[in-house]
Amino acid sequence: MNRILIIFLTLLLLASCQRVAVENTKLIPDEIDKTVLNVGTVYGSQIYITTGQGEAGFDFEMASRFAEYLNLDLAMKPYSNIKDLYQALDKGEIDLIAAGLTDTATRRENFRLGPPLYRVNQVLVYKQGTHPPKHISQLKESITVITDSSFVETLAQLQHTYTELTWEQEKDKDSEELLAMIARGEIPYTIADSTTFEINRRYMPELRAGLVLKEKQAIVWLLPAKNSDRLMSSLLSFWHDEKRNGSLAQLNEKYFAHVKRFDYVDTRAFLRAIDNKLPKYKERFQYYAGDLDWRKLAATAYQESHWNPNARSPTGVRGLMMLTLPTAKQMGIENRLDAEQSIKGGAKYLSDILNRLPESIPENQRMWFALASYNIGYGHVEDARKLASSMGLNPSAWRDIKEVLPLLRKRKYYTKTRYGYARGNEAVHYVDNIRRYYDTLVWIDNQNQLLEDEQDLIEDAKLAEQLSTDHDTLTGAQPQ
Known part of the structure; x- marks a missing residue:
């Protein structure tokens, strides 16, 4: 009997030890059963933004795909500065950092770095009219950069050679805020990644890029230095899949390819037209857009006519949306020079094209195919898609079609x-x-929303102060 009891107690003890061992393994972050991928980020046009149409940004879309790959929900957590991001990762509040950060020696010492997502140059930025230095040795004024950014490390390296180089660090501002300060003439110089500069000069056309301080810097995600083996392994497999199937290249095209071309005069004219012309037609764009984003409809109208309802071309297209006579009749439009009718007809025509497009074209790229069809005709776009297939390219990827479309001017291709x-x-x-x-219309909408929110806070504070004053008056309380 005693022997049986001893055996039973021994088995119970072994089971208890085994249970403790299992529970201890679950303390390792990589082994915790998770339902949410927590991603730390910062706000930025190409990183992460929230709009009336939802969330957007290169890092947001990549993080969404990665969370789906892991079969987890995504929680994007924006922080006010890079230092706070580092601390959040160190405390385990987030699983990784996806914030458009570059690969630097310091970050390699403190974190595990994911594979390169895209590459940027670090450029010196100044305002139009400023005499830019031709060499770093000629830079006499201080440069303003973000605290804990890769730009600080770049400047520290340069200072070994150019000892008179000086800079100031801003903890509570991001790159876009510093670029706005450049545009207003409040600071003489800052440093920005080339993608950030190219995106923001559409809203601030006075910005100019000068010296390239570093070339082809890899943008990466940061993972904890310890206990992130499984997460890193998953990230590498995910990155390989995204690169192989073209998804990574498509995201690069979506966020960066179209911003490289820049026309200062056109950008200034567009910003003036937003103030002077758009208010006349905005409500009609919103009304007739239907399921379309009204800003895409408005942007199309500006490209067509610069929001001139009396516009005409030598080929016979007329009006705000520059409709041909057959198209206008097909859409039930009697007067192409009537702004409301033109907007209605253009919106209906675009919607019809979108409905005709093959289902294989992803939702986030269908509008670009529809716009190309609006410009040169649905048949020519279909020709380009067939040509892309014959060349081993993806006929449903705008990135590939934009490479093929120019071939339709060459006899070698169009005869087929x-x-x-x-x-x-x-x-x-x-x-x-x-x-x-x-993109500019979306940015301006976001800026206006921020101003409205700020004004609401001010009004709420005034109301609270007034209520407090009224209460003191009624009760006879004396102000402290």
Whole structure:
């Protein structure tokens, strides 16, 4: 009996030890059963923004795909500065950092770095009219950069050679705020990644890029230095899949390809038109857009006519949306020069094209195919898609189609198509322009919303103060 009891107690003890061992393994972050991927980030046009149409940004879209790959929900957590991001990762509040940060020696010492997502140059930025230095040795004024940014490390390295180089660090501002300070003439110089500069000069056309301080710096995600083996392994597999299937290249095209072309005069004219012309037609764009984003409809109209309801071209297209006479009749439009009718007809025509497009084209790229069709005709775009297939490219990826469309001008290619010659290169520029106009309209909407929110806070504070004053008056309380 005693022997049986001893055996039973021994088995119970072993089971208890085994249970403790299992529980201890679950203390390792990599082994915890998770339902949410917590991603730390910062706000930025190409990183993470929230709009009336939802969340957007390169890092946001990549993080969404990665969370889906892991079969987890995504929680994007924006922080006010890079130092707070580092601390959040160290405390385990977030699983990784996706904030458009570059690969630096310091970050390699303190974190595990993911594979490169895209590459940027670090450029010196100044305001138009400022005499830019031709060499770093000629830089006499201080440079303002973000605290804990890769730019601080770059400047520290340069200072070993150029001992008179000076800079100031801003803890509570981001790159876009510093660029705005440049545009207002409040600071002489800052440093920005080339992508950030190219995106923001559409809203602040006075910005100019000078010296390139570093070239082809990899943008990466940061993972904890310890206990992140499984997460890193998953990230590498995910990155490999995204690169192989073209998704990574498509995201690069979506956020960065169309912003490289820049026209200062056109950008200034567009910003003036937003103030002076758009208010006349905004409500009509919003009303007739239907399921379309009204800002894409408005951007298309600006590309077509610069919001001039009496516009005409030598080819016979007329009005705000520059409709041909057959298209206008097909859409039930009697007067192409009537702004409301033109907007209604253009919106209906775009919607019809979108409905005709093959289902294989992803939702986030369908508008670019539709706009190209609006410009050169649906048949020519279909020719380009078939040509892309014959060349081993993806006929449902705008990134590939924009490479093929210019070939429709060459006899070698257009003679093999059903609809023949087309100015495909113009269609590519047409779509790129509309995408830039659309991005600008989204940015301005966001800025206006921020101002409204700030004004609401001010009004709430005034109301609270007034209520407090009224209460003191009624009760006879004396102010402290």
